[in-house]
Amino acid sequence: MYRTHTNGELRSTDINKEVTLAGWVQKTRDKGFMTWVDLRDRYGVTQLIFDEDRSPEAVMKTASSLGREFVIQVTGTVIERESKNPNMPTGDIEILVSEIIVLNTSLTPPFTIETETDGGEDIRMKYRYIDIRRKPVRDNLVFRHKVTMAVRNYLSSKDFVEIETPYLIKSTPEGARDFVVPSRMNEGQFYALPQSPQTFKQLLMIGGMDKYFQIVKCFRDEDLRADRQPEFTQIDCEMAFVEQEDILNTFEGLTRHLLKEINGVEVGAFPRMTFDEAMKRYGNDKPDIRFGMEFGELNEVAQHKDFNVFNSAELVVGIAVPGGNSYSRKEIDKLIDWVKRPQVGAKGMVYVRCNEDGSYKSSVDKFYDQEDLAKWAESTDAKSGDLICVLSGETNKTRAQLSALRMELAERMGLRKANVFAPLWVIDFPLLEWDEETERFHAMHHPFTSPKPGQMELLKTEPGNVKANAYDLVMNGNEIGGGSIRIHDRAIQSKMFDYLGFTPEEAKAQFGFLMEAFEYGAPPHGGIAFGLDRLVAILGGQETIRDFIAFPKNNSGRDVMIDAPAPIDQEQLKELNLKLDL
Template identity: 60%
Template sequence: MYRTHHCGALRQEDIGREIVLSGWVHSIRNLGSVSFIDLRDRYGITQLTFYKENPLKKQADELAREFVIQISGNVVERTSKNPKNLTGDIEVAVSKLQVLNPSLIPPFTIEDQSDGNEELRMRYRYLDIRRNPIKDKLLLRHKIALASRKYLFEIDFIEVETPMLIKSTPEGARDFVVPSRMHPGQFYALPQSPQSFKQLLMIGGIDRYFQIVKCFRDEDFRADRQPEFTQIDCEMSFVEQEDILKLFEGLIVHLFREIRGIQLPSSFPRISYEEAMQTYGSDKPERRFQMTFGMLNELVKNKGFSIFDAQELIIGIAVPGCAEYTRKQLDELTTWVKRPQIGAQTLVWVKYLPQGDFKSSVDKYFDQKDLKEWAHKLKAQAGDLLLILSGKVKETQKQLGELRLEMGRRLGLLDSEKFAPLWVVDFPLLERSENNEHYHALHHPFTAPQEKDRSLMKSTPEKVRAQAYDLVINGSEIGGGSIRIHQSELQEQLFSLLGFSKEKAYEQFGFMINAFQYGAPPHGGIAFGLDRLAAVLAAEESIRDFIAFPKNNSGRDLMIQSPSRLDTVQLEELGLQIKTAL
């Protein structure tokens, strides 16, 4: 028996008990007459004592951090208790000590606040996982998955696994592909989602499906995006959009209550995609603070100020209490919005001074009456700072959205203990492709149009709204889904708008089109990003530490050195040749 208890289990009521513990040496303190060792495992830390008369003291003093040891001993009361530790009332007088495995000196300290940089800790991720911050995040993720399963089981969902080796399709992000040895020149793809399979399960009569599933997208690298990620993937038959929103509000309320002890409202607010963009400049609005947009076109155009006169959209925000900003601070903000990541041409500012008058960067063009009208439009109060951007509609909305978030961060308005969930609905079904030849699906090509907009599919497809919805919490999209198309004729019509000939549509999606002809029920679903949901619940920005073995910002696993080259024999077996530069 390696252990009778774990290292976080012993309490005052265990005093006098003979026990066996196993774990890692966390720290050693040799005080001469007595040595103390903190023994650590996943559950906690227990203090071991070796007094000078103990023949094991010399052996204990030769141990080093991260040695794996087993001890036997008697639980005794500590004379100097540690209220910060759950086992702080006791210690173990050791009678037997065995080294199960020695350890090299770790490349960084295994402490909550480590001295290792991120790259080093990723290279030795198995050591990083021993630290409480990482271990606790993985435990939180586990609790979310377990609580989700229990909730879904209780309302008749069935967990079904779908294939990992599937067919590549041209929609969405790039696929990761897997060459087939048995079928030279042919490839599997790793799924970006189980979308088509969960719809086929609905046709198969599995009317409530879910799966906690790995998904893969070969996207351009971003700081907080992983090439492989996990979804809580769900699909239901005989449902409308309202049914899905209500049911999965229940899941989110349940998770916040079970995991964090936080009671969210039983019903979440909803706003349209159009309203989200016009009010917040984002389809995943951060609503823990106000600072909403006001449109100034009617008030500022044709006043002789060319920067405004020539633009499609002029919008602004009122930043509370910032009229005292210095010229240096305002110049820094101007530089910030002109960065390539934001891309604004310039920033116009107006100080609404406490005494009621105005000072601006455009005093040459606009008088006090004009500026007062701006302040009224932006719902500003005396003491506020007005920040105004102009340009093309979509670009300017996004730029001001980023500036709004930055001001929220600078003013400390992003309360980590406050959660503001909402549904964004009424997304456009289609967007024009870059070459303007055809459309592409804003979500995916199986999303159903809103019934009231179906008549627009032939005349003005860009005006058609989708039966699609995203769940946003604190500016993060944690889930999204839609009601699906379940009729072959409508699916073929959408494929045509997406630029597929009938032959090409059948080549890519014939199995789906055919399946719809065998009594496909009305159905819809949603998928939650488990990694993102865990980060939001923990009030963290990064998803990386909620993944046991993540990739870095370049999509590499520094620990196992992946991706890596294949040797020539493997490439020949797969019928592949890699061209190298001369």
């Protein structure tokens, strides 16, 4: 056998045992007559000692030739370490080596395999297989495994069945762009990689598998950000014979279980907030409720004077920054510059200092008196010592801009604490959203989402006001899951396709199989999908999902390690009946 123990296992209770270890050489310290080697594997580090008085000459010679990341096997005796290291689990012992075998040599790595490495992100992604040896990356992957197993165990205990669905499916134009796969045996035809197993899990409900889940790869050909990858993993779930309340209770239970099992945190019942309320109070539909700074709408108290910037605005809205009156004029000017950045897009910012003596000093004192500013403070719940930041303009854009400012301020003030978890449900989303480019309504979630009970008829007269029987699970300012009660009636689904602008021919071509299935006893059903990558990152105290993926793509969607995507040769193209004009 290559090893009797791992490198994180041995303790002082093992002294005098003969053991065999294997792993990678992390570092060596050669004193001539004595050499120390730190031997590393996935489980930890053990110090080896080679002593010319106690180790064979051939062993000493081999030890002196070891380089970083050599793979070795050693046999020796566990002895008490003279200079103990309380920071290492194995810091009380070391191995007096009597035999050594070099299993493989190594080139000098392009960066140090330490917790704090000298390698930049690009070089570490190119050599990801080496980066995985570093403890932070390794721990993240083990953490992901623990979360995944906790999910599987919980759902299995609730009678969910894990069922695999196909990866080669049919392309649909709704949603993000598909990755397409040419079919060699069907000339000129293509599969698509699934953006979600949505229709298959609905078919499983029709098939009588009333509790389904799958931890599944999904694919979207879209622009990337720190929290997006072209391939990502979902915890995909569906239930039959349920209403919205059943879904919320089941998956609130899952989330509470994960928080307790993985983080040791117990939380009470999750608050619920409508989409409209979330937008009004926080400016977005995934609010971070770990801190305050809720929006105060100021139209009634700010649009009665001669300040045309506010008078011409659709919305005037502000937040109170705790302790913000301590900011210097230079710091406030930097905040104004920050909101005017193209990424945020505000034209400027009005501010009010809330002084300790109860008076107010604003950047618009020319137009507003103390009584006016006191009403602003009341509307934003500002206290003495705070700073009120006010933006104005078109409603949706202004809310988004102030939301961005709120999150930036919270980050600067240390209010977004990674070890604090604040989940909530956002419900009652609009069923449809207007697309300016196509000048028609699109499904806000997907075309299989059911309207709230009793609102189907509103689609004819007030389509923009119809609420969806949909829900998102939000935690710490991130959407970690979303779902809906589905349409399960063919006639209603046909109407929905009509409202979304599908011709009967298009609906049949793309979803005819589902429509036909609805005619064979489809039960009421609904579900949810969690983004596993994002969920794991948040539970791990981070928000960048790449750190929790073994082999991630970069911001251009490339795998720089294997250099993909890459051209394919002309013979392959010919076999697939494809031509590339380069």
